[in-house]
Amino acid sequence: MTTRIILIGPPGAGKGTQAARLSEALGVPAISTGDIFRANVKGETELGRTAKRYMDAGEYVPDEVTNSMVADRLSQDDAKDGFLLDGYPRTRAQVADLDAMLEERGASLDHVVELTADVDEVVGRLLARASLQGRSDDTEDVIRHRLDVYAEQTQPLTDVYDQRGLLRQVDGLGDVETVTERIRQAIGA
Ligand code: ADP
Numbered sequence: 001m002t003t004r005i006i007l008i009g010p011p012g013a014g015k016g017t018q019a020a021r022l023s024e025a026l027g028v029p030a031i032s033t034g035d036i037f038r039a040n041v042k043g044e045t046e047l048g049r050t051a052k053r054y055m056d057a058g059e060y061v062p063d064e065v066t067n068s069m070v071a072d073r074l075s076q077d078d079a080k081d082g083f084l085l086d087g088y089p090r091t092r093a094q095v096a097d098l099d100a101m102l103e104e105r106g107a108s109l110d111h112v113v114e115l116t117a118d119v120d121e122v123v124g125r126l127l128a129r130a131s132l133q134g135r136s137d138d139t140e141d142v143i144r145h146r147l148d149v150y151a152e153q154t155q156p157l158t159d160v161y162d163q164r165g166l167l168r169q170v171d172g173l174g175d176v177e178t179v180t181e182r183i184r185q186a187i188g189a
Contacts (some may be wrong), residue, residue, distance in 0.1 A: 003028050003082040004107060004120045006089070009115030011146045012122030012183060013172045014179060018115065018119065018144075018174035019086040021180045022134065032072055035064060055137050057144035063093040070094075071101055090154045100131075112161040115172040115179070116151060119147060 003026050007015045016032060022047065023030035037055060040048030048159065054061045072086055084164045102108055117125075123143055130138030137146065161167045168186035172179055 001082075001155065001189075003084075004102070004109050005082075006109060006112045006161070007084060007086045007115060008161075009113060009156075010117060010119075010122050010150045012126040013115040013117040014176070015086045015115055015126075018180060018183060019084050021176070022081060022183060023084050024065065024082070024155050025084070025179065025180075025184070029078045029084055030084045030086055031070075031088070032086040032154070033070065033088040036069060036073065037061060038070060049070055056142070058137055058142040059138060060090060062098070063091055065092060066090075067097040070098070071126075074101055089157065090150075092157065092160075095157055095160060109161075109166055111168055112158070112166045113183055113186060114167060114169045115183075116169060117172040121173060122147065130158045 005026075005028075007019055007023070009015050016035070019030035019032060037048070037051040041052045041055070042048070047065070050065060051061045060066075066088065070085075074083065085098075089098050123140070126138050127140060127142045129135065130143075137143075158167055158169075168183075170179065170182045170186050174182075
């Protein structure tokens with residue numbers, strides 16, 4: 001069985017936490033574009049240097065950079081039979097590119113899970129994370145900007161997937177376990 005899932009939701013909605021848990025439960029790799037960018041920043045690669053400028057400002061990394069990185073990652077062996085994409089696609093151009101990547105492989109998406117959470121909740125969570133992890137894009141100004149960019153560029157993508165009959169909306173408020181259970185119900189797993 002293949003399972004191809006996209007997790008979409010505002011910064012701080014808990015996508016990364018849920019992706020790790022679901023990846024384990026479903027036996028497919030969780031692929032987080034944010035994590036890949038951060039690993040490249042840490043490793044001081046060319047890609048990392050490019051990405052950092054955008055990330056620190058709360059902007060999206062340019063589509064062509066992100067798309068080719070995802071294409072590379074999806075061509076690895078472990079993604080052959082499924083994946084859970086966390087943080088991608090975030091723009092219309094990324095939706096189109098992902099469509100093309102899947103079509104090339106004769107593959108299709110099974111579910112797009114939208115994790116919802118209100119602004120005050122996510123700002124609180126991100127500020128708490130900032131004091132724990134010290135991520136350079138977790139300052140209050142940058143957080144607010146990331147939320148605006150999300151509302152403007154990414155939230156509208158849920159309509160695209162809804163029209164395809166793939167959208168499953170899940171309430172991201174509650175404890176981690178409860179949210180995982182809601183997602184599993186929503187995708188019938
Ligand atoms: P969050 O969901 O909390 O914003 P992520 O770890 O998913 O955090 O992403 C951190 C940053 O990495 C984003 O603000 C953006 O700069 C960059 N990024 C991640 N995914 C994408 C993407 N699909 N397209 C463009 N930029 C991205």
